[in-house]
Amino acid sequence: MSKELFDALNYLSKEKGIDKDLLMEALEAALISAYKKNFKSASNVRVALHEETGKMQVFSRKEIVDEVFDPQEEISIDQAKELDPAYDIGDVVEVEVTPRDFGRIAAQAAKQVVTQRVREAERSVIFSEYQEREDDIMNGIIQRVDPRFVYIDLGKVEAKLAESERMQTETYRVHDRIKVYVTKVESTNKGPQVYVSRTHPGLLKRLFETEVPEIYDGTVEIKSVAREAGDRSKISVFAADAEIDPVGSCVGQRGQRVQTVVDELRGEKIDIVEYSDDPVIYVSNALSPSKVTKVIVEEENKATTVIVPDNQLSLAIGKRGQNARLAAKLTGWKIDIKSESDAKALGIVSDEDLKMPEEKNDAQNLLFEDMDDLFN
CATH class of the missing domain: 2.40.50.140 (Nucleic acid-binding proteins)
Structure with a gap:
């Protein structure tokens, strides 16, 4: 076996990024297969490859017995002692059986097998590379x-x-x-x-990670994503540092960051809301851009009843119920929306309840209005 073959294996290892030991194992397997096919050998054969010299040796492994019945599998004790006096019955001796023209035959037979193993190893490398890119x-x-x-x-x-x-x-x-x-x-x-996929919520999340450095470095965290691909989405964001505005970070100056994501998603509208552990605040935020008067929480059923001004009812529910549906997906809370007049008629709230001061973040409401202007 010429040294050129080993040089070729080294080249393949470097060029294709395939483990050299894997290639050597493939070559050994190919040579053993070629020997068995061409010389009708028994199964107990070992091939030794010497990369430094380019030399190849084939050894037949035989058990030492007192009387030989199968010459391919066994060797007599007398023959074994000629090789090494220390051998005894039951030991296994290796006898070199390398044929003269084996290099030529083996090269032809090994080519196909080695090519197949290289192809399999290459596929494995590619599979591992892309498996790491899941999600x-x-x-x-x-x-x-x-x-x-x-x-x-x-x-x-x-x-x-x-x-x-x-x-x-x-x-x-x-x-x-x-x-x-x-x-x-x-x-x-x-x-x-x-x-x-182009519809998976993970696409929206990864796009924001790409466009918003604060999300990439962990300063701002995306808590949840609700998406109806191609139409509208909502994401909730949170910052542990009270001095950081998570919504503003995602929107960017003059809406540039969110607009880049919108453009990539071919005009899909995106509502960015601030996450809160308080379901009253979180559900109110999630129903943006509509304004909320009151949120009544049923912890045991993880359900809420949301009261909105009469003129905000259609906005809160959204076209074909989309705004309410996305808000429920985003928060994980059931949301039942009532207008103020319906809520009073049903006895859910009183006039006194509706006179309670609103705890609104005026800056955030203005931001929602600015965002809506971007999309319309």
Whole structure:
């Protein structure tokens, strides 16, 4: 076996990032297979590879017996003692059986097996690389589109974007660049299969991590995301430091940060609200941009009844119930919205209750109004 083969293995190891020991094991397996096939050997064969000299040796492992019945598996005690007087019955001796022309035969037989092992190892490396990118966003280029999938080139693999994971407001054109959220990576016989999404809430979260340094470094935390892809989303954010405005950090100067995310999501409207451990405050914030008069909390059922001014009822509920639905998803609380007049008629609140001073964050209300102006 020439030294050039080992040089080739070293090149493959460096170029493809494949463990050299794995390649050597593949080569040994290929040579053993070639020897057995061409020389009808028994199964107890070992191959020794010497990288420094490029030399290859084949050894047959035989058990030392008093009387030989199978020459391929056994060797007599007399023959064994000729090799080493210390051998005894029951020991295993290795006898070199390297054929003269084995290098040529082995090279031909090993080529296919080594190529296959290299391909498998390469797939394994790629699988590990992309598996680490699960729940992350990646940039890709659309390669082709059919009724079931949009196929996206991510570099070393082609990802699948299923119809159910597409935004209805988007048009997917070949050669367009696109950001996708990696939902799952599977190992298959044909190599790694990557599945991606444009509708997953994680995409919105990762986009904000990219655009908002305070989220990336942990100063501001995204607590929850509720999304109806392509239409409207809500995210709740929190900052442990009272001097940091988490909502303002996400919006950015003149709304630049949130607008970048909106543009990436093709105009999807995004409400950013401040998280609170107090369900009264949290639910009130989540129903922005509507104003809330009162929130009645039922802890045991994790439910709330929200009272809003009569002229705010449709805004609080939203088109086809979207605002209320997203607020409930965001907070994890059931939300039943009533107008002030209906709440009084049902005896839920009194006139005296509605005269209570509102605890509102005027700055945040103005911010919501500014954000809404961005989208309209």
